[in-house]
Amino acid sequence: MTTAPQTSKPVFWWLVVVGAMVCAMILVGGATRLTDSGLSITEWKPVTGAIPPLSQEAWQAEFDLYRASPEYQLQNRGMSLAEFEFIYWWEWGHRFLGRMIGLVFFLPLVVFWVRKQIPQRLKPRLVGLLFLGGLQGFVGWWMVASGLVDRVDVSQYRLAAHLSLAFVILGVTLWLALEARNGPTPANGHRLTGWALGFWCLVLIQIALGAFVAGLDAGRIFNTWPGMDGRIIPEGYLSGMSWFQAAFESLPAVQMHHRWTAYLIAVLTVVFVMALRRTGRPELRKSAHGLAMLVGLQIVLGIAALLASAPLWLSLLHQGGAIALFLMAGVTTRRLRVAA
Incomplete structure (x- = not known):
């Protein structure tokens, strides 16, 4: 009978990569907010939304959706399609990076779990971290939705919740990485x-x-x-x-x-x-x-x-x-x- 290891360098480096991606996500999210790009995508499509517009007609359809939003009507009326594409790519990149973090976390988690490379004490915490990542996706859309009705920006309360949860995820990832490398706390x-x-x-x-x-x-x-x-x-x-x-x-x-x-x-x-x-x-x-x-x-x-x-x-x-x-x-x- 094999027992789970107390430490695991592969798990440590995997979590380091995840943590680095979370840091990048925070910075891209900051740029998305500061360039007023966060409301450029007015629908939440967790799967099909990973594919950006691939034709002029698709771009125009996305632009038409945005032109119905309060931000366009009250702040950006007259914006060109080229200007819309600039803010769209910031928001699309932010969401795409979030999807990539989910894949980079989930797939190795399954592999390490099957190969019994994860210290036993970390398993429930890694599942909890996976849950936090999923929750962050919902909080992100909850934040965006606040800016699509009667506002030209997202709610600062929801923005603070979204950013704070990102740092909580980063902190948990850091702690678990250090435990995977150095053993129990x-x-x-x-x-x-x-x-x-x-x-x-x-x-x-x-x-x-x-x-x-x-x-x-x-x-x-x-x-x-x-x-x-x-x-x-x-x-x-x-x-x-x-x-x-x-x-x-x-x-x-x-x-x-x-x-x-x-x-x-x-x-x-x-x-x-x-x-x-x-x-x-x-x-x-x-x-x-x-x-x-x-x-x-x-x-x-x-x-x-x-x-x-x-x-x-x-x-x-x-x-x-x-x-x-x-x-x-x-x-x-x-x-x-x-x-x-």
Whole structure:
């Protein structure tokens, strides 16, 4: 009788590839949002939608569907077919990459399962990860559907849910990959493990706040730093709303919260990095240096994007920095769990 292995390099590298594709998916999704391309495909066809228009008549049919949408009627009236094709390819590429992630995850999962190469403890978690991937497809369409009726953009709430779930999938993929390479995670970790987990969650919250900024185009106002047109609390903070509503719907409030959460992360990073360095462990010192560098870089990129009114290339660099910081926070958490 053969027993399942405790570690598996093939499973590790497979999950690394999946994780890299999820990172690419996040960046393509960011470009899709920032180029206002997300509503160019007005139907959800999980299977047949993988084939793009292949004739002039097919392109015209897709364009006619788009011209019936509020975004075209209220914002893009007069758009040419060539301009439509540009935004269509961004959205089609985003959806196609999602389909490819599904295949790259599912098919090797079946092969590794049949060959008994998957550690037993990872099997239910990999099935759960597969479920999360399927759920993400539904959430993506739920998000797009919000922009097809009475709106010219998708709901910022649904955008934040879609992006947050993408990072949850990335975090789970990272954790399972590290387990596949290094073995089971100890039940009790280093005393700083709670700190690391809290920091990782705070980074995820900041990413969700960034989704609200992107969803409302709130990065294109108050393009000054350190103040917001010279003020700590910007003019129009509540915008006539209750505080709770303003926190998610007022452009000044959304931008301010994203800024101040970044400052909070910077302060906590200093404290956390000092604590990691005091442990004397080489791997934790590497984590400390990585976190310090990435948080500093991310703040610089955020300020640069803000001052430049959020151009596409700077915004994507900022999003890429968020991915790197999120992964580093996850690696640090894992290292502390095994450092007891």
